[in-house]
Amino acid sequence: MTELMKAMQLDAPGNPLRPVERALPEPGAGEMLIRVSACGVCRTDLHVVDGDIRGKLPIVPGHEIVGRVVAMGEKVAGFAPGDRVGVPWLGHTCGICAYCCSGRENLCDDPLFTGFTRDGGFASHVVADAAYCFPIPERFSDVEAAPLLCAGLIGYRALRMAGDARRIGFYGFGAAAHILAQLAVWRGREILAFTRPGDSEGQAFARSLGCMWAGASGDSPPGELDAAIIFAPVGALVPEALRNVRKGGRVVCAGIHMSDIPAFPYEHLWGERTILSVANLTRADGVEFLALAAQAPIATTTTRFALEDANEALAALREGKLEGAAVLVP
Numbered sequence: 158m159t160e161l162m163k164a165m166q167l168d169a170p171g172n173p174l175r176p177v178e179r180a181l182p183e184p185g186a187g188e189m190l191i192r193v194s195a196c197g198v199c200r201t202d203l204h205v206v207d208g209d210i211r212g213k214l215p216i217v218p219g220h221e222i223v224g225r226v227v228a229m230g231e232k233v234a235g236f237a238p239g240d241r242v243g244v245p246w247l248g249h250t251c252g253i254c255a256y257c258c259s260g261r262e263n264l265c266d267d268p269l270f271t272g273f274t275r276d277g278g279f280a281s282h283v284v285a286d287a288a289y290c291f292p293i294p295e296r297f298s299d300v301e302a303a304p305l306l307c308a309g310l311i312g313y314r315a316l317r318m319a320g321d322a323r324r325i326g327f328y329g330f331g332a333a334a335h336i337l338a339q340l341a342v343w344r345g346r347e348i349l350a351f352t353r354p355g356d357s358e359g360q361a362f363a364r365s366l367g368c369m370w371a372g373a374s375g376d377s378p379p380g381e382l383d384a385a386i387i388f389a390p391v392g393a394l395v396p397e398a399l400r401n402v403r404k405g406g407r408v409v410c411a412g413i414h415m416s417d418i419p420a421f422p423y424e425h426l427w428g429e430r431t432i433l434s435v436a437n438l439t440r441a442d443g444v445e446f447l448a449l450a451a452q453a454p455i456a457t458t459t460t461r462f463a464l465e466d467a468n469e470a471l472a473a474l475r476e477g478k479l480e481g482a483a484v485l486v487p
């Protein structure tokens with residue numbers, strides 16, 4: 158009798174995810190078959206489902222995977238059956254392009270992304286390239302650890318792009334910001350949180366995690382920012398953040414997709430302000446961030462959903478109803 162796995166599959170953008178059963182896949186050379194114990198729901202999953210970004214179809218979304226190794230193909234080093242592992246967004250790189258050869262595999266010309274161009278973790282099982290998997294710090298449970306794999310990790314890359322900025326504005330206080338705020342405050346930074354107007358619960362949540370100030374986008378913060386990180390997929394926040402950033406400051410766009418950025422007067426960019434985006438992650442980012450997460454007093458706030466309720470989890474994220482991160486449990 159063939160063993161089966163369960164998955165929530167996207168057949169076409171705009172459709173709800175559909176529960177499917179498939180034969181359990183065999184891991185190829187360098188790959189591991191992993192039994193999923195938790196998978197976070199990221200805004201990028203929403204962009205995949207809504208068709209804002211286009212990858213492989215049909216696809217099983219999900220790239221914040223925590224699970225245990227069930228079987229391994231040939232040539233897997235560093236893991237053993239039973240090990241707890243994390244599978245991130247970066248699923249594979251070519252290893253030979255100019256970006257891979259210069260320490261910027263996040264920009265690889267021929268990559269695979271988990272839950273976008275290879276099947277992801279909205280499933281009971283997933284096959285992953287072992288070279289892109291990470292061990293998970295012990296102090297987190299499976300559900301607690303899931304949001305670290307993208308919200309935490311790519312958020313960390315965005316925080317690093319903010320340089321040595323001391324006062325940083327976070328625009329959008331969702332899964333990524335709630336993790337990064339705790340890390341940044343622990344490292345002596347001052348974090349100012351900008352939420353959707355009227356989201357007083359989100360602002361209270363931000364203050365409870367150590368943010369020195371929380372208000373609505375459109376509010377004037379008390380004093381200038383050294384940098385801003387935009388987590389929300391809203392292009393109008395770019396000129397707004399620029400206005401609040403001091404001379405020489407940076408505005409970092411942390412998402413994979415954003416609505417159009419409205420025109421703004423050049424004087425808001427003048428003064429050596431910069432705007433940049435953060436794309437994907439390198440394995441070095443993952444190792445560095447997870448080592449920090451093992452030490453820093455980071456607690457992730459999560460809402461659990463059953464795997465079959467993935468569409469409800471996506472809807473809650475779209476409507477801004479979640480505090481912290483949604484996590485699917487098969």
Ligand SMILES: [Zn+2]
Pocket residue numbers: 250251252253254255256257262264265266267268
């Ligand atoms: Zn490459």
Ligand SMILES: [Zn+2]
Pocket residue numbers: 199200201202220246307308
């Ligand atoms: Zn993500």
